[in-house]
Amino acid sequence: MSRLSGILWSLLFLAVPVLGVATFAVAPAYDIWLPKDVSEHGKAIDGLFYFILALTGVVFIATEVLLFWFLWKYDAARNKNAATYIHGSHTLEVVWTIIPAATLLFLAIYQMNTWADVKMRRPAMSPSVEVVGRQFEWRLRYPGRDGTLGTADDLFLVNDLHVPADEDFLVQLKSMDVLHSFFLPNLRIKQDAVPGMKIPVWFKATETGQFDIVCAELCGWGHYKMKGRVTVESRADFDRWLESQYAKQEATQPEPDPSTAVARAE
Amino acid sequence: MSTVTSPSTVHHEHAAAHAPHQASFLSTYVFSKDHKVIGLQFLFSTLVWFLIGGLLALAVRWQVAWPWSDVPVLGKLFAQEGGQMAPEFYTMLFTMHATVMIFLVIIPILAGAFGNFLIPLMIGADDMAFPTLNMLSYWFMWPAFIAFGASFFVEGGAASSGWTSYPTLSTNIASSPGSGWGQTLWLLGLTMVGVSSMLGSVNYMTTIILMRAPGMTMFRLPMTIWAMFITAILQAFALPVLTAAGFMQLADRTLGTGFFSPEGNIVNNWMQSTGGGQPLLWQHLFWFYSHPAVYIMILPAMGMVSDILTTFARKPLFGYRPMVYSVAGIAGLGFIVWGHHMFMSGMNPALGVTFMVSTMMIALPSAVKTFNWLGTVWGGRIQFTTAMLFALSFVSMFIIGGLSGIFMAATPVDIFIHDTYFIVAHFHYVLFAGTAMGVWAGIYYWFPKMFGRTMNEFWGKVHFFLTFLFMNGTFFTMHILGAVGFPRRLADAYHYETFHHLQPLNAFMTWCAIGMVASQAIFAVNFFWSMFFGPIAGRNPWNANTLEWTAPSPPGHGNFDFQPVVHRGPYEYSVPGVEKDHLMQTDPPNAAAAALAAAH
């Protein structure tokens, strides 16, 4: 009985690395994995993610299997020889201090460049759009024809961000009331919007398509409904869209027929 | 069973000395100054709150898995709404879940319950240095209990800005229902918890420094005590900052001081009259406490696990001094990494780089500890008791929790996984799979000392197995949710195309969570049943070395019926040439000394 229990328990601990690795192996098959990346810097981030995953994976498997092996081997019920009387080993301590230290330090330095690209090396340009977080929506303001924000020809929109592909795009991020976080999963962008601060966020989209804008910082009871949509499209489409929206904003006559208004809701 | 025979004279002296203390029921059990009673008071209160926190978690999980659907039991509160949970109620649920678990369960159960009960016993003192402070440290928890509990019933409901209560959501009364009275009560409760911890830590430091038994040098202290000692130091240095910050936020809310709110910030069409503050200031102050607090929440568990591992591996702790140094190292580095909670907060990115490096470095001592635990298990004679299983699972799970931390430490990766379920997985692996498992290990291990009876091993193992299973089912899957970028604190994420397909996985996790909570019924029954009907335990049921096992179980007032004298370190197991496989710290050196000499 007690022999069996020792075996079972050690196997339970073996199950940890096995199932752990299995989960990560199976997840992508069910599309429970990094969403499609359509940004320039995203490659670097994903690469780093996989690199760390591999690194930690190795350590994870090694340590967990070791733990299992010790439990299996040194189970008192099945192993009669006395416990080793040892207080430690100086060499070992040094080894397993130096190696992780070196690895971690390497990791730290290795990733700095990516970080700088995403958060520190701001492209020299005036904001392409101003995004203002507000309970509970993303209010957008495009500079309009004159290219400067805060003039009478600004274009005002809600939740519907359009971005020209293959161009640097600079967002001026603000918040009107509380903290929000401007999260573009597919563009690998996340930045808190802080009341009283103007925070620049930039990226270069590489593929056209429609993607989610998510709020990733608790902003009140309606946090979950703060959904936006970013549409990446060619420069030509982008300009066309800009013009149509501007015409809509300046309308002095109703649409000829209500059904068009309905159509707009699509 | 090692029954230590002691000079009867000493015994009588002690009995005489403590006779007057056998006073009324009130002073013995309620307002007792006896560290053991206080410890147990902490233990029972925190276990009750553990249950409450768990149920809150279930409610949260229900909403995450099946948003807006009829909530069982709770649904009756929203009858007119067809049993559907209101979104602000959901924010209150996760806020209070975290608050309860951190401030009313983990911190008090480690420092309060185990710290109180174990420190004097393990260093050979007959009580704490300041028994009255000790009593107060428990009774200051009650205002906190009441404040947090009551906040659900005030107008607007409980605090709903997350346990981090970031301004301006928390400072601006108009910003959210829970930011009214709920938030104020939350801050008051927090302050009370702080006072309690502060009283405790002062007490622990003094006791450990001044009241060690003869022969108990610092480097003969068990790891548990070392951990408690360093935890106490951490608290003493970090807490004032949080308390000050808390009062600043209170002033912002009540006096309109505007420390944390910028100029002209309009919430809900309510323009704040004051301004000139900075929301980020709160984050810095808050995390300056709350990051060390993370270690306050894990170090004592590490200590206890180290002791339990050695006991049931029947083997000295591998690398005792490196272990001590790494605990100290974690504590030291713990003060310079708070910024890694703020990589995305708008803090200067260059500063982020600094914190990234220090954060990478803090992984080091943790790694050292893990390797030493493996070293301890290696070559032992492992006894799979319930306590040992929990301790082993602590090691196994702490590896996961530690490694997943590295993802967040890597700032570019953090851009994507910050505030997603990846971080949720990370801290649940450290705090639940880590600390909670350590706590259970401690309960099963020291239960005999607390109540003089041992807990039921069979049901203990059933409890361990189910908890371990469901826990991993609930939390491991969170990693892959995080990989999709599934954000935390969303009442309903499925209207995002990106996350729409994750509902089944969340449902699975919720069922696991339900199972996890349900299986605690086994623990509850086992705990209370064994308290009255468990088999009587002797002084030293596990054949352990440390001092508490030389005292009677449960120890009388004044703990020891003789003056313990320490002759050696706490981990002298399986010493060659000694007939029994353990040498207690108090065992007279004669024969043992010779054997040791031969060994070296």
Place this chain on the structure above:
Amino acid sequence: MRTCSRNSLLTAAAATLLVSSGCKPVRIETPGADTEAAGKIRATLVSASSGGGETAAASTGTGWGTLKGRFVFAGTPGAPKALLADKDTEVCSKGGMKLLDRSLLVDGSTKGLANVVVFARKTSRVKEPPSSTPLVFDQKQCEFLAPVFAARVGQPIDVKNSDPIGHNTNISGSDFNQLIPAGGGTTYVPKAETGMPTMVTCNVHPWMKAYMVFRKDGYVAVSAADGSFAIPDLPAGEPLEFQVWHERSAGPNGALGLEKPDLKWTPKGRFTLTLAPDEVKDIGTLEVPASALGT
């Protein structure tokens, strides 16, 4: 053995406690509604459409009569309160004169109670169509000149503003809320009956208040300063039910209930009588006790 039985007892108790709590299979429909009655009603509603429309009161008589009477206030009206007129004071309180609350106007000598509205609830016929000569509804010194104003549906009203400052006239429950420029005006033709009188306000000067009542048949009168009123040309030979209203009355929707058994006066402020052709029916002096008004 003893211990075991006690233990199982303990756990059983705990179990029952848990099971019993919060476990009642309640399935209520809309509270306070009678479900099967509703079923019956629905059956009638979905049944084939009926011609329906308004059923006009049957015309039974010929000729026309007049109703007159007089309201007096039995009690002592306190001095009217001054209104808080804090805007445009150079016009609204010219020469320090105060605007007073006009909700209870009692003639000092005759005790007559002004601004009581009396109208016929349903009539079968009218003598002539609404005249096209407009009535005037004017405002001066931030006060509507007529505290209570009766008009006939279809008859135009000239809403004027004799003040040097702009006003707006907001007839609640109607489609009318118009800017009335200084010295200007506009015309409003009421389209629907009001039922009980409806409130008229000026949002620029919130203290400005009046009441309007519109009737299709125009059989409506407002008691004058001396409390007297008269409704001419009522259809004779058929029972007429009259509704009486006063701004301050304690009855529902301002209905003025009086103790008048001879007129079958109801708490809803209604009385019924039948006029003979060419009769001038005087219902005499009607005493309004203080208790009938929310003084």
Place this chain on the structure above:
Amino acid sequence: MKTITQRPFAGLFAVTFGLASLVGCGKTPPAYFRPNMVEATKQRLSAEQEKQVSTILLAMFGTPDEPVCLPETGLDEAKLRLAAGPVRSDVVGRKNGLYREHCAHCHGITGDALGPTAAFLNPYPRDYRPGVFKFKSTERADKPTHADLVKLLHNGVPGTSMPSFALLPAAQVEALVEYVKYLSMRGETELALMRAYFELDDDAQGKLPESREFLVDETLTPIAEKWKAAADARIQVPPMPADIDLVASIAKGKELFYGDKANCVKCHGVTGLGDGQANDYDDWNKAIVEIGKELASGSAKARETSTAGMSPEELAEHRAQLAWLEKFGKVLDGDALHPRTIPPRNLRMGVYRGGRRPLDLYYRIHAGINGAPMPAAKGTIPPEDIWHIVNYVRSLPYEFDGELGADRPMLVRDRF
């Protein structure tokens, strides 16, 4: 040890079973429509009368889970079913519950703006029951057109807690609009029924006829007709003069804004910050305020009058009065939000709740805002002048105004 392990076995499973059953049987009753207690109390309805109203409404409109509508309403029952019902997020590909997923927590299951979150919003969410809507392309008293409501859902209401639903599929928006109409008609019918009790003749013994003539032809049809008529009631907007000189137009607009003719300055203030006449209420809140006054004066009177020397029927009357006042007190606590004044819009924020198109501003000025103090300019101000005002108002957020000095309002430049 053996005997010890056996015993808790039974106990353990009793407890775990207990927990399981506790979780299992949390079935809550289905959601229901809350009666309009404020009106019911105002009309002094008896318990039977309240019951009759709920019964009739149940017959005419069904329940939140199973809405029904008579053909006279002109509503599409299929769309209603899509919007109504509980949210079944546990059912993959569910087809209903839209209203409760997106709207109910503010606007309430009943559309009475008494959802759990409502009290904490400023301004309060819209109460559909009076059937009054602010931002529309029709004349003041007319209902909004279908397109108006769709547009409102599409843009949200900037400056309020009403978010944009632009990203919802058109079909779902359609369903929601239909359901809002349904709730609105239901609420209007409820009001009409409750008020009808007063109009009853005495021989009716205070019971409404449950005939088709009364319920449908006299009560429901007039309400439904107004909704149907909305589409044709859109305001005809004369085009802005093509050759308009913007600068001159703005100057003219400013003149009008401050002049006695348009009189905008009275409420929106000399600064345009909306700091003029600001202590008025909108219709929804005014109703509550009026009732509050009635309640106050009533209870004051009740306190003064001594029951001494009252005839039995007077005493009965007195008691009834007291009971009514007490009920009113309760109702105002439970079924009404604390009234708030409505500030005139701050025109320098660049936030336009009804939309920022010149067209939208024209609608607002021409027809006024239904339910709000904002009066209509039509009839007294010619269209071209309205266009001038529109142009001036649109320039306000960008106007540098020296008079305002240091405490300048927040311009669009800083935030919106």
